[in-house]
Amino acid sequence: MSAAHILESLQSSGLAERIRNSLFLFPLIESFHVVGLTLVFGTTFIMDLRLLGMASTRRPFTKVASDIVKWTWAAFALTATTGFLMFMTNATVYFHNPMFRLKMLALALSGINMLIFELTAGRKAHRWENDRAAPLAGKLAGIFSLLLWISVIFLGRWIGFTTTNSEAPDVDTKTIDDIFNK
Amino acid sequence: MHNFALWLAQTRISLEIQTHAWAVPTIQSVHIAAIGIVVASVFMIDLRIFGWAGNDQTLLETTRRFGPWLWGALAVLLATGALMVTGEPVRELMSLSFWLKMFMIAVGVTLAIGFQFSLRRNGASWESNKNPGTMKFLAILTLLVWCSIIILGRLIAYDHIWGRWSLNPSA
Numbered sequence: 283m284s285a286a287h288i289l290e291s292l293q294s295s296g297l298a299e300r301i302r303n304s305l306f307l308f309p310l311i312e313s314f315h316v317v318g319l320t321l322v323f324g325t326t327f328i329m330d331l332r333l334l335g336m337a338s339t340r341r342p343f344t345k346v347a348s349d350i351v352k353w354t355w356a357a358f359a360l361t362a363t364t365g366f367l368m369f370m371t372n373a374t375v376y377f378h379n380p381m382f383r384l385k386m387l388a389l390a391l392s393g394i395n396m397l398i399f400e401l402t403a404g405r406k407a408h409r410w411e412n413d414r415a416a417p418l419a420g421k422l423a424g425i426f427s428l429l430l431w432i433s434v435i436f437l438g439r440w441i442g443f444t445t446t447n448s449e450a451p452d453v454d455t456k457t458i459d460d461i462f463n464k
Numbered sequence: 465m466h467n468f469a470l471w472l473a474q475t476r477i478s479l480e481i482q483t484h485a486w487a488v489p490t491i492q493s494v495h496i497a498a499i500g501i502v503v504a505s506v507f508m509i510d511l512r513i514f515g516w517a518g519n520d521q522t523l524l525e526t527t528r529r530f531g532p533w534l535w536g537a538l539a540v541l542l543a544t545g546a547l548m549v550t551g552e553p554v555r556e557l558m559s560l561s562f563w564l565k566m567f568m569i570a571v572g573v574t575l576a577i578g579f580q581f582s583l584r585r586n587g588a589s590w591e592s593n594k595n596p597g598t599m600k601f602l603a604i605l606t607l608l609v610w611c612s613i614i615i616l617g618r619l620i621a622y623d624h625i626w627g628r629w630s631l632n633p634s635a
Contacts, residue, residue, distance in 0.1 A: 316617075319496070321503060337529070439492050443489055
């Protein structure tokens, strides 16, 4: 099955059609996407600042991490799910949008950055966890993480300015008036 | 309000924002990053109240750790928010979501100030957790208020969803 086929079948699925044809589903999904990503960014920001020695420096790195990382992943799950739902509604257009592709690249790079950190400084965290800042490999991971996540936010916002989404559904239009029976 | 919006749209700074395609998404991105810092700070303080994170620090220490970031990011939000209103006055001011959002911000900021004052005054009894029920309720309420602010902020772009209550149904 080719990429075009997969995109086509995603786009023509019942779920995608339902989101497209509702006036408030897409806006709501997008809103929860933002709730999720603010939590991903905010919690990642705390970790990055700890690595750079700029905040939470009095707490051991491993403690900061064990408090936060599980929530970052939970928020990421919400963001990825809502992101996928939005992608479905107009899969072919998003797939060919350069901002979307750059955003996926930035996400992949931030995953690789995290993996490299885990294999280098993260592995020996017990040796430096009480230091004010992480060793060089950790600091670099913190800087890359910050830059990549800011790029993800910016590119995500640009997608909205460079594609048309389901803002103008054609059939079966529903608004809040329909919920309250006029 | 509509006349004010039209006047604002003719000001020099508004025209500058309107004529640079990168300006609005850039300001919005900074706005989103800053709300991320606010909501994560509120979330971390909430986790401490629930005893789910940072239990090696007192609640007062936890708020001292996140408080300055919260207020600093709020200042950035106010500045970038003002720029967005200036850049697209009709879109923002003629939107029900925008005014609901402003109301929720007033609630959120009042809760945050009330929390800080009361923690400073009754710190000791808060630490010994004499009324965890009330505190946990307020913690969840505060987080929900900030989530609603984020959601309403995004809904400014889709004011039509409010149907006949929308201030600008064509949005």
